[in-house]
Amino acid sequence: MKIVLANYRYYVSGGPEIYMFNVKRLLEEAGHTVIPYSVRSPLNEETPFARYFPHGKSESGDAYFDNVKKTPKNVARLLSCAFYNMEAYKNLRRLIRDEKPDVVYVLQQINALSPSVFKAAKDEGVRVVHRLSDFNIMCPRSDFLCDGQICTACIGGDYSKARERRCCHGSRATTEVRVASMKFHRARRLFGCVDSFVCPTAFTASLLEKSGVDRGKVNVVPTFVPTYERRAEPAQGDPYVLYLGRISHEKGVDLLVQAAIDRPGLCLKVTGRTDDEYAKGIMAQVEAANAADRIKFVGFVKGAEKDALIDGAACIACPSTWYENMPNAVLEAYAHGKPAVVFNVGCMPEIVEDGETGAVVQFGDTDALGRAVARYVGDSELSRLHGGNGLALANDRYTARKHLETLTGILQPGGERGDR
Secondary structure, three states, rough: OEEEEEEEOOOOOHHHHHHHHHHHHHHHOOOOOOOOOOOOOOOOOOHHHHHHOOOOOOOOOOOOHHOOOOOOHHHHHHHHHOOOOOOHHHHHHHHHHHHHHOOEEEOOOOOOOOOOHHHHHHOOOOOEEEEEEOOOOOOOOOOOEEEEEEEOOOOOEEEEEEHHHOOOOHHHHHHHHHHHHHHHHHHHOOHHHOOOEOOOOHHHHHHHHHHOOOHHHEEEEOOOOOOOOOOOOOOOOOOOEEEEEOOOOHHHHHHHHHHHHHOOOOOEEEEEOOHHHHHHHHHHHHOOOOOOOEEEEOOOOOHHHHHHHHOOOEEEEEEEOOOOOOOHHHHHHHHOOOOOEOOOOOOOHHOOOOOOOEEOOOOOOHHHHHHHHHHHHHOOOHHHHHHHHHHHHHHHHOOEEEHHHHHHHHOOOOOOOOOO
């Protein structure tokens, strides 16, 4: 197949882009031709197809709203990207005519390419498949959070609560623009141009159906992860709990830290940048509890350093308090043969088998969270057993081979449905 892979960034900024480059390589290794389509940015990877890329939010190519200077030209571009990027529409039609792809596989398009890309492909008679990396189709904020609490009030198209609470950046103007753009997309039925949706979990798929999307268009294709062909060995040195990911409120890092503070002797290592007020507040909490000797913030890690941290852990804690789409931290735990400890919220009970590949505890219960992680720290055989189960699950359900087989079946005309 010849596949146009569309995403609002063509450089690594987060999980969606990691997936983009991984699936691009996976498809190419299987003999498919992959053509990237994105917006212009000085950060983009080089590609001969950059000549088709439209402008994004600003002349500088900055992808982040807060960094864009609000000049008249940039404001016009911001509005175009939020509602309907006509340049993206025209350029994608030109790309399709020149390259004649079989399908357009769209990842993130929000506030950059815009849903105009769906209409462009449909007008050229090309199949459209859209993968959800977050909940931007259903929620103005894209994360189903309101004042730090889970909220699905907007899922059916009634955005009155979002407007009342100024959900987007705490700004009335920004929220009004976002709500107006979502209403515009619904009125124009732009998401109706999508032939098939791809969701990483059945939980996300269920939310998409509640929002009004036809069940027959919704497929579940879990993210894939590289795995080691071995069972996990007991961690060397003093056992510890590991947190992987960014330090933010919805990730529940404060709850995990409190659980560790409440258990003298329990060691915790926390990855992620510590340069914002939330992270600094948690670090001050640790200092005040005189627990800095056993609760350590190790900063942003990647590559071999991250692998070593995972290998040395007794378990990985992922105490998110929001609707994760599919957290990489759990899959990375499994890939290294480590159990995962999570709250029973969103997709977590779907991807962590309680008592088999980890522990699923009552939402927000720091005492239960502390007991669960302490159990793995104190019992290396249990950690090894549940970690081995997680590795076996990863080698069965979350492999690149299975992802490729299911995805290519969906990308083809009359595509097959993913697992439900």
